[in-house]
Amino acid sequence: MAEIIDGKKVAADIKEELKKKCDWLKSVALDVPGLVTILVGDNPASESYVNSKAKSCDQVGMRSKIEKLSKDISEKELLDIVQRYNDDEQYHGILVQLPLPKHINEEKIIEAINPQKDVDGFHPISVGNLVIGRETFFPCTPNGIVELLKRYKIPTSGKHVVVVGRSNIVGKPVANMLLQKKDGANAVVTICHSAAKDLTVFTKQADILIAAIGQPNFIKADMVKENVVIIDVGINRVEDSTAAKGYKIVGDVDFNDVFAKSSYITPVPGGVGLMTVAMLLQNTFHAYIKITNQKLN
Ligand code: GUN
Numbered sequence: 645m646a647e648i649i650d651g652k653k654v655a656a657d658i659k660e661e662l663k664k665k666c667d668w669l670k671s672v673a674l675d676v677p678g679l680v681t682i683l684v685g686d687n688p689a690s691e692s693y694v695n696s697k698a699k700s701c702d703q704v705g706m707r708s709k710i711e712k713l714s715k716d717i718s719e720k721e722l723l724d725i726v727q728r729y730n731d732d733e734q735y736h737g738i739l740v741q742l743p744l745p746k747h748i749n750e751e752k753i754i755e756a757i758n759p760q761k762d763v764d765g766f767h768p769i770s771v772g773n774l775v776i777g778r779e780t781f782f783p784c785t786p787n788g789i790v791e792l793l794k795r796y797k798i799p800t801s802g803k804h805v806v807v808v809g810r811s812n813i814v815g816k817p818v819a820n821m822l823l824q825k826k827d828g829a830n831a832v833v834t835i836c837h838s839a840a841k842d843l844t845v846f847t848k849q850a851d852i853l854i855a856a857i858g859q860p861n862f863i864k865a866d867m868v869k870e871n872v873v874i875i876d877v878g879i880n881r882v883e884d885s886t887a888a889k890g891y892k893i894v895g896d897v898d899f900n901d902v903f904a905k906s907s908y909i910t911p912v913p914g915g916v917g918l919m920t921v922a923m924l925l926q927n928t929f930h931a932y933i934k935i936t937n938q939k940l941n
Contacts, residue, residue: 646874646906647796651788651915654795655922659704662925666705677932678707679737679763679924680729684722684748685715690741697739700921706928707734719748723756730758736935737763737928760935763927765817774817777824781927786818788919789854789875794828798852798873798908801830806846808863808896809856810837814877818854843867855896863897865905874902874909877916 666676679701683694694710701708711725722744729738738761744750754762759769765783773780782790793800805822809815815835822831836846838857844867847853852873855863860880868874878896895912903909910916 646903646909649792649796649875649908649910649915651792651910651918654792655788655918657795658791658919658922658926659700662706662929663704665929670705675734675936676706677737677928678709678735679739679928680709680711680732680735682711682713682722682725682729682738682740684713684717684741684744687743690743694741697921697924700925701928704925706925709735715745717748719752722748722753726753726756730756730761735761736932737761737924739764739924761931763924763931765927766812771812771817774820777826781930782821782923783813783817784920784923784927785814785877785916786821787923787927788916789818789877790821790828791923792875792910792916792919793852793873796908800828800852803831803851804849805831805833805852805854806850807833807835807854807856808837808843808847809854809858809877810835811856814856815854818856853897857896859896860894861896861898861901863902865898865901868902868905870905871907872902872905874906875916876910876912878912879917 669676681694681697683690698708698710729735738757740753742750744753754766755768757767759767762770762781765781770780774782800822807815807819819833819835822829823833834846836843840846847867848869850868850872853868854875854877856877858878860882874897876895876897880894881891882894884892893913899911
């Protein structure tokens with residue numbers, strides 16, 4: 645039977661650690677880290693993500709700002725705004741909430757962010773540094789996964805990690821992070837995805853299975869081996885007439901089916917999702933340290 649990995653508790657611990665650091669900065673009259681989140685348009689899910697990021701900044705004592713822009717803003721205007729925050733010393737982290745409206749080239753906008761402020765870790769320079777094992781900003785969800793494994797002392801060295809999903813936000817970066825030859829990583833990593841003829845061939849081999857597929861309850865007990873560690877990255881809405889909102893959130897793993905067979909498992913909600921914002925704050929803190937130290941040199 646599995647031990648449940650409590651992402652809510654770990655995220656709260658990380659935020660508490662950051663709050664202590666921000667309290668100390670204030671106590672010696674130093675500036676605090678600042679995060680600006682740029683939101684284009686009025687997508688309700690994006691709005692809710694951005695609000696929760698700003699609220700978390702407030703909780704730990706960081707400066708935060710939501711730059712809310714019309715869905716009709718031009719690419720050039722948005723590029724100018726990103727540049728303004730690149731130059732603004734109050735903000736050490738810049739996050740452009742995705743997706744952007746169709747008329748704006750996301751890659752161009754991400755590339756306009758100063759890599760020193762790229763707290764999402766999406767800039768090609770950050771991605772390249774991650775792949776070749778240099779110090780960089782790790783994308784927040786993969787970083788949250790690795791942090792959960794570390795804090796639960798789940799060994800990764802020599803273990804077979806199977807990642808289902810090849811997105812730039814989760815699948816590819818988490819695979820690259822766990823592949824690194826260093827403590828807390830050093831895994832043998834397989835990435836598989838929807839084009840596999842039989843995913844079960846891969847998932848059955850996993851010591852640690854990371855599911856980032858985007859399909860509710862996709863991973864079943866007969867797809868995994870005994871004592872597998874399950875990391876469920878899915879956040880899927882499914883209809884539920886008994887819920888006040890008419891829906892509930894489930895992961896990519898059929899939790900009840902897989903629970904008895906696994907050694908550790910992340911619940912949804914309450915697992916990986918809550919770690920994403922905590923790691924964003926941690927990245928913002930690291931950006932602050934780097935930028936302010938560099939100014940001292
Ligand atoms: N949209 C959904 N997830 C993310 C994220 O982690 N970062 C950004 N910038 N946009 C997102």
